[in-house]
Amino acid sequence: MQRYFVDSDAIGPDRVTIRGDDVHHIKNVLRMSPEDRLICCDGQGRDYLTEVESIGTDEVRCRIIDSSPSPGEPGVRVSVASSLPKGDKLEWVLQKGTELGADSFLPFTSARTVVKLDGKRAAKKQIRWQRIVKEAAEQSHRGRIPPVELPGNWRGLLEKFPSYDRVLFAYEKEGQSLADALKGAVGRRFLVVIGPEGGFTEAEAMEAASAGAVPVHLGPRILRAETAPLAILSCIFYSYGEMGGEPL
Amino acid sequence: MQRYFVDSDAIGPDRVTIRGDDVHHIKNVLRMSPEDRLICCDGQGRDYLTEVESIGTDEVRCRIIDSSPSPGEPGVRVSVASSLPKGDKLEWVLQKGTELGADSFLPFTSARTVVKLDGKRAAKKQIRWQRIVKEAAEQSHRGRIPPVELPGNWRGLLEKFPSYDRVLFAYEKEGQSLADALKGAVGRRFLVVIGPEGGFTEAEAMEAASAGAVPVHLGPRILRAETAPLAILSCIFYSYGEMGGEPL
Numbered sequence: 001m002q003r004y005f006v007d008s009d010a011i012g013p014d015r016v017t018i019r020g021d022d023v024h025h026i027k028n029v030l031r032m033s034p035e036d037r038l039i040c041c042d043g044q045g046r047d048y049l050t051e052v053e054s055i056g057t058d059e060v061r062c063r064i065i066d067s068s069p070s071p072g073e074p075g076v077r078v079s080v081a082s083s084l085p086k087g088d089k090l091e092w093v094l095q096k097g098t099e100l101g102a103d104s105f106l107p108f109t110s111a112r113t114v115v116k117l118d119g120k121r122a123a124k125k126q127i128r129w130q131r132i133v134k135e136a137a138e139q140s141h142r143g144r145i146p147p148v149e150l151p152g153n154w155r156g157l158l159e160k161f162p163s164y165d166r167v168l169f170a171y172e173k174e175g176q177s178l179a180d181a182l183k184g185a186v187g188r189r190f191l192v193v194i195g196p197e198g199g200f201t202e203a204e205a206m207e208a209a210s211a212g213a214v215p216v217h218l219g220p221r222i223l224r225a226e227t228a229p230l231a232i233l234s235c236i237f238y239s240y241g242e243m244g245g246e247p248l
Numbered sequence: 249m250q251r252y253f254v255d256s257d258a259i260g261p262d263r264v265t266i267r268g269d270d271v272h273h274i275k276n277v278l279r280m281s282p283e284d285r286l287i288c289c290d291g292q293g294r295d296y297l298t299e300v301e302s303i304g305t306d307e308v309r310c311r312i313i314d315s316s317p318s319p320g321e322p323g324v325r326v327s328v329a330s331s332l333p334k335g336d337k338l339e340w341v342l343q344k345g346t347e348l349g350a351d352s353f354l355p356f357t358s359a360r361t362v363v364k365l366d367g368k369r370a371a372k373k374q375i376r377w378q379r380i381v382k383e384a385a386e387q388s389h390r391g392r393i394p395p396v397e398l399p400g401n402w403r404g405l406l407e408k409f410p411s412y413d414r415v416l417f418a419y420e421k422e423g424q425s426l427a428d429a430l431k432g433a434v435g436r437r438f439l440v441v442i443g444p445e446g447g448f449t450e451a452e453a454m455e456a457a458s459a460g461a462v463p464v465h466l467g468p469r470i471l472r473a474e475t476a477p478l479a480i481l482s483c484i485f486y487s488y489g490e491m492g493g494e495p496l
Contacts, residue, residue, distance in 0.1 A: 071468040072468045072469045072470075074469075092340075096472075096475050096478075099469060099470070099471050099472060099475050100469065100471070100475070100479060101469055139470065139472070140469045140470045140471065140472075141468065141469060141470050142469065176493065177491070177492035177493020178486070178491060178492065178493065179486070179489070179491070179492070179493035179494055179495040180493045182495070217492050218491050218492055219485075219490060219491040219492035219493075220319040220320045220389065220492070221320045221322075221347060221348065221349055221388045221389060221390065222320075222347070222387065222388045222389050223347050223348070223388065224344075224347060224387070224388075227344050227347050227348070227478075230344075230475075230478060230479070230482070231348060231478070231482040231491070234478070234479040234482035234483055234486070235482055235483065235486040235491065237467075238426070238427070238482070238483040238486060238487070239486070239495055241427070242467060243425070243426060243427070243466050243467040243479070243483065244425035244426065244427070244465050244466055244467035244468070245424065245425020245426065245427035245428045245467075246427055247427040247430070247487055247495065
C-alpha cells in the first residue's frame with residue numbers, strides 16, 4: 001500500500017490531513033478517490049492505516065482505521081559518519097544507507113577530504129540530501145526519516161563519540177575485524193566512521209582511538225569510501241537479526 | 249604496492265613482461281624506474297611480487313622475486329545474477345560487487361525487465377562491464393577478475409542453477425530469511441538471483457523454486473534492485489568469516 005510521511009501535527013485523534021506535494025501525488029499520479037486506503041507514517045516510527053475521506057485542492061483528509069509501530073525500523077541504531085566523498089557518492093550512501101536501515105548521517109571533513117563545501121553550499125546540499133533520504137525512507141518502508149546533519153569537522157565529530165554505545169572506525173591499516181568488534185559490543189547505538197578516498201591519517205586514527213572508537217577492518221578486499229558504509233550496515237543489521245532471521 | 253593484472257602467458261619462470269595500457273601507467277603515471285617493485289596478478293588467484301628490470305617503449309620487464317596466492321579471493325564463491333536494472337545501476341552492482349568479492353556476474357532479462365538490449369549493444373555493453381570489473385578488481389586487491397556474462401534470458405538462467413551448491417532467490421513476497429537459508433547451505437558455491445525494479449512474477453518465483461532455488465527475504469525494509477545484491481554479498485561473506493574474523 002502507498003505510504004506517505006506526514007508531520008505529526010497533521011495527525012489528529014481520528015483523522016490525518018495530508019498537505020504539500022503528496023496531495024498532487026494522491027490526486028494526479030495515483031488518482032485515488034474516497035474510500036481508497038493509504039498508510040500515513042508520522043516519521044517517528046508509527047504507521048496509520050487510513051481511508052481517504054475527501055480530496056480537496058490542497059489537502060487530502062483521511063480517516064484513521066488503525067495504527068501500529070512501523071515494521072521497517074531496526075532495533076539496532078546505526079549512524080553513519082562519512083567523510084565527504086567525491087562527486088555524488090554521498091548521495092547514494094544516503095539513499096542505500098536509508099534503505100538498509102541507517103539511523104542518521106553525519107557528513108564531515110577530515111585531513112584528506114577533497115570536497116570543499118562552504119556554509120551556503122552545504123546548507124543547500126543538506127536540503128537535497130534530506131530529500132533523497134525522505135524518498136528512500138518511503139520507498140523502503142522505513143518508519144523514520146534518518147536526519148542528515150550539516151557537514152561538520154573532525155573535532156566536532158570526535159566530540160559526538162560519547163553519545164554512542166560503540167564507535168566503529170573503518171581503518172584498513174590495523175584494527176580488529178568487524179565480527180570481533182561486534183562480539184564485544186554493549187548496547188545498541190552504533191556510530192560507523194568512514195574516511196574519504198585517501199583514508200584517515202595516522203594522527204586521526206590515534207585521535208579516534210583515544211576518543212573511544214574501535215578501529216575495524218573489513219578483510220583483505222579494499223572497499224571504496226562509498227562501499228564500506230553499506231557493507232558495514234549490512235553486516236551489523238544481519239548479525240543482530242535485523243535483516244530477517246537470526247544468523248548462525 | 250601497485251598491482252596489475254597480466255595475461256598468464258606474460259608470466260615466465262622468473263620474469264613477467266607487462267604490455268598494453270599498463271606500460272603507459274608504469275612509465276608516465278607512476279614514473280617507475282628499474283628496481284621499483286610492483287605486484288603482477290595472473291587473474292587466476294596468484295600474485296607475483298616483482299622488481300622492474302627494464303622499461304621499454306611498449307613493454308616493461310620485471311623479475312619475479314616471490315609468488316603467493318592472492319589474499320583478496322574469498323573461499324566462498326558467490327555469483328550474482330541481476331535482472332538488468334534501469335540506467336547505469338548494473339555498472340555499480342558490478343563495481344561494488346567486485347569489491348565485495350563476487351565470483352561472477354550473470355545479467356539476465358525476466359518478465360518485468362524494462363531495459364532492452366539487442367545482441368550488438370549487449371556485446372558492446374559487456375566490454376564496458378568487463379572493464380569496470382577489471383578496474384574494481386585491481387583497486388580492491390582481488391586475485392581474479394570476475395567474468396561478466398552476456399545478458400541471457402530467464403530460461404537460460406534456470407538451466408544454470410544445477411552448477412551451484414545453493415541458489416538464493418531474492419523474493420519479497422515470501423521465503424525464508426537469508427540467515428536461515430545460509431544455515432541450511434551445503435557447499436560454498438552460491439548463486440544470488442535478483443529481480444528487476446518491478447520484481448519477479450509469481451510464475452517466475454515458482455519456476456525458480458522448482459529449479460531448486462531457495463526464496464529468501466532480507467527483512468522488513470524493501471531494498472532496491474541494485475542494493476539487494478550488495479547487501480546479500482556482504483551478509484554471506486560476513487557470515488562465512490570472509491570479511492575478516494569469524495562472526496558470533
